[in-house]
Amino acid sequence: MTEFIETKTILSKLKDAPDPYFGITFNMNLYRGCQHQCIYCDSRSKVYGIEDFTKIQIKANALQLLEKALKRRSNRKGTIGTGSMNDPYMPVEKEKKLTREALGLIAKYRYPVHVVTKSNLVVRDIDLLQEISGVYAAVTFTVTTSDDKLAQFLEPGAVVSSERFKALLKLAKQGIYCGVILTPVLPYITDTEKNIAEIVHRAKESGASYIFGWMGMTQREGQREYYYRKLDLHFPGLRQKYIRQFGNSYDCSPVNAEKLYQIFKETSDKHDLPMKMKFYRENTPNQLNLFE
Numbered sequence: 268m269t270e271f272i273e274t275k276t277i278l279s280k281l282k283d284a285p286d287p288y289f290g291i292t293f294n295m296n297l298y299r300g301c302q303h304q305c306i307y308c309d310s311r312s313k314v315y316g317i318e319d320f321t322k323i324q325i326k327a328n329a330l331q332l333l334e335k336a337l338k339r340r341s342n343r344k345g346t347i348g349t350g351s352m353n354d355p356y357m358p359v360e361k362e363k364k365l366t367r368e369a370l371g372l373i374a375k376y377r378y379p380v381h382v383v384t385k386s387n388l389v390v391r392d393i394d395l396l397q398e399i400s401g402v403y404a405a406v407t408f409t410v411t412t413s414d415d416k417l418a419q420f421l422e423p424g425a426v427v428s429s430e431r432f433k434a435l436l437k438l439a440k441q442g443i444y445c446g447v448i449l450t451p452v453l454p455y456i457t458d459t460e461k462n463i464a465e466i467v468h469r470a471k472e473s474g475a476s477y478i479f480g481w482m483g484m485t486q487r488e489g490q491r492e493y494y495y496r497k498l499d500l501h502f503p504g505l506r507q508k509y510i511r512q513f514g515n516s517y518d519c520s521p522v523n524a525e526k527l528y529q530i531f532k533e534t535s536d537k538h539d540l541p542m543k544m545k546f547y548r549e550n551t552p553n554q555l556n557l558f559e
Contacts, residue, residue, distance in 0.1 A: 414428070
């Protein structure tokens with residue numbers, strides 16, 4: 268289900284920009300809601316006030332607002348992040364092309380961009396990403412599991428993990444700066460040493476320039492209840508383990524989180540794969556710097 272809406276703003280500046288992990292200064296959400304319907308998605312939480320997360324609202328005036336904002340901020344450029352509350356390349360983008368049109372404007376006004384996605388549709392826009400790379404462009408694929416069958420359950424509307432790795436390889440071969448973020452790590456589901464090591468291995472094999480992640484997940488009102496209902500379908504009894512271990516805690520880290528991070532680091536070091544990404548610093552165009 269989709270509908271068109273009007274919005275007042277399209278770029279929102281982060282309070283402590285740039286973000287120390289993604290290097291993002293501005294968030295840009297061209298859509299509201301997300302078709303990927305990942306069972307663990309925090310954007311479903313009650314705090315965000317989205318009544319029906321399955322309804323996709325298309326911001327009809329987004330491109331006009333974006334061009335005005337880019338013109339207005341032309342002397343204060345920072346990296347634009349695509350889709351903090353949804354995936355910029357969910358299926359509706361194939362038809363509507365708002366993300367592609369937005370990338371065209373970002374290229375026109377020479378802004379840096381960081382795309383975070385679970386979709387292989389991003390390869391459609393290699394031409395624009397190559398153009399933006401003259402300033403700075405990064406594409407990060409979110410991967411939670413190396414098991415395609417499990418990925419279909421956890422992220423039912425997204426392409427499976429193997430397709431993301433194929434897209435990563437295509438981008439890397441075209442000179443796009445790209446990598447992987449491994450998050451969330453779901454207790455009792457994806458929190459195995461084998462899964463962590465395999466994702467790092469496949470990232471390197473697919474041409475990733477970096478990998479970073481967090482060994483845990485978060486839960487809030489609204490999202491927690493939805494997650495538990497989905498667990499009941501495929502992992503009967505697991506809901507009770509979560510309740511006993513985490514209660515209403517926001518931070519839900521696996522009991523072996525420290526060990527998993529150790530495996531993550533050791534495997535990344537073995538493959539000479541940085542656990543930090545390079546990002547654009549404001550007022551230093553055409554230069555990539557490692558964040559501290």
